[in-house]
Amino acid sequence: MGRPCDIIIGIDAGTSVIKAVAFDLQGTQLASSAVRNRYQMGDAASGTNRAATQNLAQTWADCASALRGLGDKVEGLAARCVALSVTGQGDGTWLIDAAGEAVGDAWLWLDARAAPTVETLSQSPQNRARFEATGTGLNTCQQGAQMAHMDRHHRDLLDRATTAFHCKDWVFFNLTGLRATDPSEASFTFGDFRTRQYSDTVIEALGLAHRRALLPEIIDGSRRTVPLCPRAALASGLRAGTPVSLGYVDMVMTALGAGVHTGDAGTACSTVGSTGVHMRAVHADQVHLNAAGTGYVICLPAPDLVTQVQTNMAATLNLDWALELAATLLAEFGTQVTHAQMVARIDDWMARTTPAQLVYHPYISKAGERGPFIDAEARASLIGLSSDHGFAELIRAVIEGLGMAARDCYSAMGAMPRELRLTGGAARSNALRGVLAASLNTPVRVSQRAEAGAAGCAMMAAVAIGAYGDMDACIAQWVTPLLGAPEAPDPTLTRRYSQLFDSYTRSRDALAPHWGGLAQLRANTRRTRDVLQKDIPQ
Numbered sequence: 145m146g147r148p149c150d151i152i153i154g155i156d157a158g159t160s161v162i163k164a165v166a167f168d169l170q171g172t173q174l175a176s177s178a179v180r181n182r183y184q185m186g187d188a189a190s191g192t193n194r195a196a197t198q199n200l201a202q203t204w205a206d207c208a209s210a211l212r213g214l215g216d217k218v219e220g221l222a223a224r225c226v227a228l229s230v231t232g233q234g235d236g237t238w239l240i241d242a243a244g245e246a247v248g249d250a251w252l253w254l255d256a257r258a259a260p261t262v263e264t265l266s267q268s269p270q271n272r273a274r275f276e277a278t279g280t281g282l283n284t285c286q287q288g289a290q291m292a293h294m295d296r297h298h299r300d301l302l303d304r305a306t307t308a309f310h311c312k313d314w315v316f317f318n319l320t321g322l323r324a325t326d327p328s329e330a331s332f333t334f335g336d337f338r339t340r341q342y343s344d345t346v347i348e349a350l351g352l353a354h355r356r357a358l359l360p361e362i363i364d365g366s367r368r369t370v371p372l373c374p375r376a377a378l379a380s381g382l383r384a385g386t387p388v389s390l391g392y393v394d395m396v397m398t399a400l401g402a403g404v405h406t407g408d409a410g411t412a413c414s415t416v417g418s419t420g421v422h423m424r425a426v427h428a429d430q431v432h433l434n435a436a437g438t439g440y441v442i443c444l445p446a447p448d449l450v451t452q453v454q455t456n457m458a459a460t461l462n463l464d465w466a467l468e469l470a471a472t473l474l475a476e477f478g479t480q481v482t483h484a485q486m487v488a489r490i491d492d493w494m495a496r497t498t499p500a501q502l503v504y505h506p507y508i509s510k511a512g513e514r515g516p517f518i519d520a521e522a523r524a525s526l527i528g529l530s531s532d533h534g535f536a537e538l539i540r541a542v543i544e545g546l547g548m549a550a551r552d553c554y555s556a557m558g559a560m561p562r563e564l565r566l567t568g569g570a571a572r573s574n575a576l577r578g579v580l581a582a583s584l585n586t587p588v589r590v591s592q593r594a595e596a597g598a599a600g601c602a603m604m605a606a607v608a609i610g611a612y613g614d615m616d617a618c619i620a621q622w623v624t625p626l627l628g629a630p631e632a633p634d635p636t637l638t639r640r641y642s643q644l645f646d647s648y649t650r651s652r653d654a655l656a657p658h659w660g661g662l663a664q665l666r667a668n669t670r671r672t673r674d675v676l677q678k679d680i681p682q
């Protein structure tokens with residue numbers, strides 16, 4: 145008797161890892177296989193530490209290896225697999241030429257080289273119209289900003305390219321041979337979230353009308369699949385002809401899988417991992433376009449539904465920074481402590497410290513902050529220290545800073561959510577769940593779904609091959625039953641955090657005018673140091 149054909153594979157090509165995950169048609173996760181992702185910060189050749197780049201060929205090789213790894217874990221995977229789908233890290237610029245080869249390494253969403261171009265374009269008179277079409281504030285992460293910057297300063301890259309991909313589009317191209325992108329990244333970068341098509345207004349506002357031929361066809365992976373090509377079949381161990389669906393960007397795939405839209409009113413979804421993504425599902429005509437022109441509007445693979453999004457450049461990266469401080473110091477004195485050992489102490493440090501004593505602004509990223517305000521020079525600050533504060537207090541302040549940043553983001557999108565579905569590394573921590581619930585004054589629920597991003601794109605494939613009549617039917621089976629019990633906010637903590645939030649925003653507004661000056665100072669110091677170093681005889 146042959147085995148059933150009952151497996152859908154979701155691929156999530158993330159910034160830290162690339163995963164291939166097998167689900168059965170009812171949404172149960174069967175196995176997963178991961179390969180550590182590799183990228184480079186800084187560019188020695190051009191002497192900029194603002195670059196963040198990734199090799200295209202390596203990315204595809206890693207993806208294929210994750211798929212083969214999955215094949216090693218699931219017997220008869222190739223024969224059982226009815227479809228696969230791919231999502232990946234968002235933003236960034238992945239250029240290929242006519243032969244389908246990489247034009248240099250990809251610029252990732254972490255790349256901040258486009259900062260001066262973002263500055264100029266944001267002040268142009270056409271920028272508001274661009275924002276109203278895309279629903280998305282311009283920042284250095286985005287392909288539109290990066291291509292505009294390349295057009296000014298690295299013209300050869302665009303001259304050599306024939307297609308501009310996002311990460312998942314590059315993987316999809318390797319799987320199928322088709323040059324395409326999805327409605328979510330196409331519309332928040334170059335289009336209109338209402339029509340899910342490219343917009344001339346937006347492309348012109350970015351000054352890229354003469355580069356329009358680089359933008360690939362837009363296809364919706366919940367409606368259309370493309371056969372796996374023989375070359376990819378060989379590389380991945382899957383069967384040629386297996387239907388492949390192009391997923392949407394990871395931010396909405398994760399949210400879809402974790403429960404951003406299950407039909408209940410007022411729910412929201414936050415992914416608090418390395419970065420913080422805060423989102424609510426609304427109808428396209430209910431989008432609240434803020435005066436500051438920040439945030440993203442990202443389409444969902446369901447008719448007329450979009451997510452309104454504010455993202456923090458760094459979330460738990462702030463925590464990692466603080467833990468690394470301690471680990472480095474201990475190492476200097478001969479004691480090795482792992483990240484996991486440190487993380488295991490967090491709940492203990494939280495238990496013995498008092499809430500709401502310090503203000504921490506979690507802008508630790510070298511690319512500054514992008515939600516709910518955009519400022520590439522924004523940096524972290526810690527306010528209110530006295531001599532009785534120790535390391536545990538620092539950790540508490542950082543964690544509370546993440547709660548405050550989440551509240552700041554939801555405040556820019558209208559009312560606080562009535563229920564928060566939480567995913568990402570933070571969902572594993574009691575302390576973080578409690579702080580987030582009290583910061584937003586809303587119950588927090590965590591899905592048992594281990595790989596929400598991969599599940600989200602697998603759901604699109606499931607709908608595309610007709611395993612479900614529509615996305616709502618798929619959600620009812622894959623998402624709703626996996627939501628854990630709501631964890632209510634602590635009322636005392638909620639009151640304190642509401643006061644802390646006031647100090648958080650006021651002190652931030654007071655500090656903001658100084659970020660630019662500090663950035664200038666750092667740049668001058670770097671220049672002086674470079675000059676001095678040149679004078680030192682080798």
Ligand SMILES: Nc1ncnc2c1ncn2[C@@H]1O[C@H](COP(=O)(O)OP(=O)(O)OP(=O)(O)O)[C@@H](O)[C@H]1O
Binds near residue numbers: 160161
């Ligand atoms: N129990 C915990 N408490 C607090 N923070 C945690 C805990 N476990 C993990 N983290 C933090 O979560 C982060 C990892 O989050 P996650 O697993 O969502 O990965 P990511 O790098 O954000 O994901 P992706 O690869 O999809 O971009 C790390 O910064 C880590 O410090």
Ligand SMILES: OC[C@@H](O)[C@@H](O)CO
Binds near residue numbers: 234
């Ligand atoms: O800017 C996009 C980014 O936050 C994520 O998509 C990374 O995975």
